[in-house]
Amino acid sequence: MRRLFLxxxxxxxLLSACGANxxxxxxPFPGRYQPLTGEATIIAGATLLTGTGDRLxxxxxxxxxxxxxxxxxxxxxxxxxxxxxxxxxxTPGIIDxxxxxxxxxxxxxxxxxDGNESTAPVTAEVWAEHSVxxxxxxxxxxLAGGVTTLQILPGSANLIGGRGVTLKNVPGRDVQSxxxxxxxxxxxxxxxxxxxxxxxxxxxxxxxxxxxxxxxRSAWIAAADYRxxxxxxxxxxxxxxxRDLKLETLAGVLDGEILVHNHCYRGDEMxxxxxxxxxxxxxxxSFHHAVEAYKVADLLAESDTCAxxxxxxxxxxxxxYDGIRENAALVDRAGACAIxxxxxxxxxxxxxxxxxxxxxxxxxxxxxILPQQAIRWITSNPAKALGVDEYVGxxxxxxxxxxxxxxxxxxxxxTRAERVYIDGALLYxxxxxAMNPLTDFSLGTGVMPGGAE
Amino acid sequence: MRQFAATLSMLGLxxxxxxxxxxxxxxxxxxxxxxxxxxxxxxxxxxxIIVDGEFESVGAALEAPDGAQVIDASGxxxxxxxxxxxxxxxxxxxxLSAGPLDAVQRGERFTAGFDVADAYNSRSTLIAANRIEGxxxxxxxxxATTADEQGNKSHVISGMAATINLxxxxxxxxxxxxxxxxxxxxxxxxxxxxxxxxxxxxxxxALDEAGDYQAHRDDFERGQHRDYTYSxxxxxxxxxxLDGSTPIMANVxxxxxxxxxxxxxxxxxxxxxxxxxxEAWLLAEQLAAAAIAVILAPTANLPASFDHxxxxxxxxxxxxxxxxxxxFADDRGxxxxxxxxxxxxxxxxxxxxxxxxxxxxxxxAPALMFGVADRVGSIEPGKAADLVIWPDDPLELRSYPxxxxxxxxxxxxxxxxxxxxxxxxxxxxxxPPAFRR
Numbered sequence: 001m002r003r004l005f006l007x008x009x010x011x012x013x014l015l016s017a018c019g020a021n022x023x024x025x026x027x028p029f030p031g032r033y034q035p036l037t038g039e040a041t042i043i044a045g046a047t048l049l050t051g052t053g054d055r056l057x058x059x060x061x062x063x064x065x066x067x068x069x070x071x072x073x074x075x076x077x078x079x080x081x082x083x084x085x086x087x088x089x090x091t092p093g094i095i096d097x098x099x100x101x102x103x104x105x106x107x108x109x110x111x112x113x114d115g116n117e118s119t120a121p122v123t124a125e126v127w128a129e130h131s132v133x134x135x136x137x138x139x140x141x142x143l144a145g146g147v148t149t150l151q152i153l154p155g156s157a158n159l160i161g162g163r164g165v166t167l168k169n170v171p172g173r174d175v176q177s178x179x180x181x182x183x184x185x186x187x188x189x190x191x192x193x194x195x196x197x198x199x200x201x202x203x204x205x206x207x208x209x210x211x212x213x214x215x216x217r218s219a220w221i222a223a224a225d226y227r228x229x230x231x232x233x234x235x236x237x238x239x240x241x242x243r244d245l246k247l248e249t250l251a252g253v254l255d256g257e258i259l260v261h262n263h264c265y266r267g268d269e270m271x272x273x274x275x276x277x278x279x280x281x282x283x284x285x286s287f288h289h290a291v292e293a294y295k296v297a298d299l300l301a302e303s304d305t306c307a308x309x310x311x312x313x314x315x316x317x318x319x320x321y322d323g324i325r326e327n328a329a330l331v332d333r334a335g336a337c338a339i340x341x342x343x344x345x346x347x348x349x350x351x352x353x354x355x356x357x358x359x360x361x362x363x364x365x366x367x368x369i370l371p372q373q374a375i376r377w378i379t380s381n382p383a384k385a386l387g388v389d390e391y392v393g394x395x396x397x398x399x400x401x402x403x404x405x406x407x408x409x410x411x412x413x414x415t416r417a418e419r420v421y422i423d424g425a426l427l428y429x430x431x432x433x434a435m436n437p438l439t440d441f442s443l444g445t446g447v448m449p450g451g452a453e
Numbered sequence: 454m455r456q457f458a459a460t461l462s463m464l465g466l467x468x469x470x471x472x473x474x475x476x477x478x479x480x481x482x483x484x485x486x487x488x489x490x491x492x493x494x495x496x497x498x499x500x501x502i503i504v505d506g507e508f509e510s511v512g513a514a515l516e517a518p519d520g521a522q523v524i525d526a527s528g529x530x531x532x533x534x535x536x537x538x539x540x541x542x543x544x545x546x547x548x549l550s551a552g553p554l555d556a557v558q559r560g561e562r563f564t565a566g567f568d569v570a571d572a573y574n575s576r577s578t579l580i581a582a583n584r585i586e587g588x589x590x591x592x593x594x595x596x597a598t599t600a601d602e603q604g605n606k607s608h609v610i611s612g613m614a615a616t617i618n619l620x621x622x623x624x625x626x627x628x629x630x631x632x633x634x635x636x637x638x639x640x641x642x643x644x645x646x647x648x649x650x651x652x653x654x655x656x657x658x659a660l661d662e663a664g665d666y667q668a669h670r671d672d673f674e675r676g677q678h679r680d681y682t683y684s685x686x687x688x689x690x691x692x693x694x695l696d697g698s699t700p701i702m703a704n705v706x707x708x709x710x711x712x713x714x715x716x717x718x719x720x721x722x723x724x725x726x727x728x729x730x731x732e733a734w735l736l737a738e739q740l741a742a743a744a745i746a747v748i749l750a751p752t753a754n755l756p757a758s759f760d761h762x763x764x765x766x767x768x769x770x771x772x773x774x775x776x777x778x779x780x781f782a783d784d785r786g787x788x789x790x791x792x793x794x795x796x797x798x799x800x801x802x803x804x805x806x807x808x809x810x811x812x813x814x815x816x817x818a819p820a821l822m823f824g825v826a827d828r829v830g831s832i833e834p835g836k837a838a839d840l841v842i843w844p845d846d847p848l849e850l851r852s853y854p855x856x857x858x859x860x861x862x863x864x865x866x867x868x869x870x871x872x873x874x875x876x877x878x879x880x881x882x883x884x885p886p887a888f889r890r
Binding site: 108109137138141313314315320321323324325345346356361363365366411413415416 | 546547548549579735752753754755756757758759761762763789790793796799800802803848849850851852853870871873874875877878886
């Protein structure tokens, strides 16, 4: 009897331990984002780029209770705020797949350098969200650029740099109040020059690209072992290993709960990384800084791996020497998921302009990219890579009301975001600067109240 | 009949002149909208006539001369060639870990005498890459850098900048000593020790020694004068600064440091240019009064450091409104994408800068700053024939140069990037890409 009780208790304990383990990966530092209150609003008569590939002329969009309620012509205007948007353009909120806002905050003092835990080549145990300074003025300027969702990643000094976090671009007192509800964590990995340079000059591995790959493989072997031991222990076979933050993150990738975002410039290295993922049974959500994605666009399409690219950065290091402006267009042409990302606190303010550079270059190469297609590169495609495409990234009924009203064609250099809504709340209004957010840092540091802008 | 050369459609042009650039004696470009950025303003249905590398005339309804090669630019927009006012073209190939950055001079041995023109490589792959984006002239500058592992760092005075042309000829350096680059403010403080006041002192000392050397050159050469901190090479180079023929180009952002610069330039009667100028708008009137031009990145609106707390998107518009000469860098100082000054200009327009002023800032204004406006910067008779033919608004990012002409030469619209592009545009997978040309 007593034995039975003990056995039962052990089982319960194990079960609860298992549950606790699940909770431990899912709920520490839980998101506390609460949407701000918005009014039921019809944005009337705009040109809509829906993010699904469609372009609708002179259409209305109704948002209420934080959601997109309806899209169409002549929607009832009873009891709702009407924003006349004739001649203006409406898009889903812009999503930046790759940002270091908050972890490399402005001003870029040494004490704000929180993005690279460059003390060991594998630091899967660190989480970018624990470095995010919510008062980085860059969040507010990105909002003025229409950015409503962004992934904050660790830097690329390490082979495996740690977890990224997906944020709603809302002013928060702490990072938890910015976390995108339901968004999976990302895992930052890095190919190529950066890890081998950072560690090679310290005289430790990796100092070569082959050292890089050996480093990833060793990490995944340990992760698979950890995962298997946990699974066995859950079935009562053997003892559960001591909780290990590093391996917990990597096991989360193998279990499909954490999405891999892989900094990788060269096409040949992307090909190696795809095989590495096959070896250990995980998938790569996206390659970042994929300067040579155009060389392996077919491989990306086959493996359903997104490529996140700059429009025009090239030549600043050897692995960026073959960058071409048509890159994203060639990836898109191959049927792969093309994304324009920023990696930059200034560039994030103008992702449609960066996209426009690719449209122009593609035209020069004889490839016609329509606005309704190009907008996907900065809305629905990054939403997919982040695993939040069921919530955001398109103008569709039932989606979160993250929308941007532009005062013209968003791909024009002269166009500005006029209104930015997040979950139906008006977060930014170009016509009403006094109502817009201002970070603590910006308060009183400039000579103008609220900074120069 | 007299236009014996076939009238070439713009579409045909890019293809036809890929292999070998043609140096036509006489070119007539017809039916274009031309922003001359000169006294003639903007001309509709204009004809531009180029003879022996120079603009001969521009105007509405001009007749193409006998024997001219005629380019029909109906519906196109023509601007002067773009002029980037800072960067390292021809001084860098790949920035990180791939050979020296020839813009950098470490150590104290050479300061003002360091001349980047001697390191300039006109065959760099960056030249063609930027030429086809419309960049026809550039200032190339020495760059200061902080201490390396041996503790060697650059001097507060970085050395001499030069203007270059991106043409396909052999004579590519236009003007040496087009500017003397110095570092004040936060950047200068890192080089001088700790305080930015020390950076200013180093500059003053150099100017004072250069003045003294000029007054006592003969005594010095006879060994009857005191020694100097700076080398004779450096003091000789500074003579052009003292006589106003070479402007000081000061990397400086904070308003208080710009005030210091304004006073210094007044005291020594120097010509001065601010590069950076994040907070320059706070001193717009003073800069205008002192005739100090500003090179700025109009999109750099964040407090990147405590020297940039008042960075603003409207700096360009504010400075221009009171008559300060402005030109544009891009926010990253990306030499590789020097042509992105059109993006800077377009964004400045969106924030209130008049359109023609924006075009001037990326063409004529740098030419004025660096003393080459008698030859380049606008479409005027007698100037070197640099121009860009655009399908539409040159400041729009979807726009791109259809044809670039430098020194009257129709340049090949190819670069290493376009070759890579064309290789991978082909979808033939029967053999590896290495077999595709």
